[in-house]
Amino acid sequence: MPPAPRRALPRSFFDRPVLDVAPDLLGRLLVHETDDGRTVLRITEVEAYDGGVDPGSHAYRGQTPRNSAMFGPPGHLYVYFTYGMHFCVNVVCGPDGKASAVLLRAGEIVEGVGLARTRRPGAKRDTELAQGPARLTVALGIGREHDGVDACAPGTAFRLLRGTPVEPGMIRSGPRTGVAGDGGDGERYPWRFHVAEDRTVSPYRAHVPRVRRNPVRAAADPSGTL
Incomplete structure (x- = not known):
């Protein structure tokens, strides 16, 4: 008899190499229970980051207060703030x-669509509710206060469920989106995995190096940064 889709993934599922866990997360379910209600996400797109051996990882240069959750234990959440x-x-x-x-x-909101819409009123279609990492956290009500939460602990507001794993033939891989540490070498770091032909997957964007602006013009334009 196959495992129940709503059964929680054990901690041992996450206690494996990141490149084994990442594609295996596709089709799994992330549940977030809040006072406002429950939202459930079917995961359709992920990226793997491998610490000290990965120039694109936040932990490449060691542990800091910001990235400490990345150092374990497995099954915890690491939430970070980006682009201000x-x-x-x-x-x-x-x-x-x-x-x-x-x-x-990215992923598909399969339960709590109405709640996700109130959190993301600008979404034109349900497929866009969690189409991209920032949209995903907004749709699920995830913030910095959830950094370090144990998603495998009994009674936690978060649960990762078995769902329906994606068949290997439906999994695609390629370079990570906008990662400076990859150095444009997508063949060396094909660590973005997604479900083929799924409309919730986010568009791929290569990293664009930041251009340092003319300091005189920048001073006259306070909206920009050097």
């Missing part, structure tokens, strides 16, 4: 003390 406006959520994996995590890039 967005939160992104990762699931920590690998052995405790070794930093690695899987970024949840």
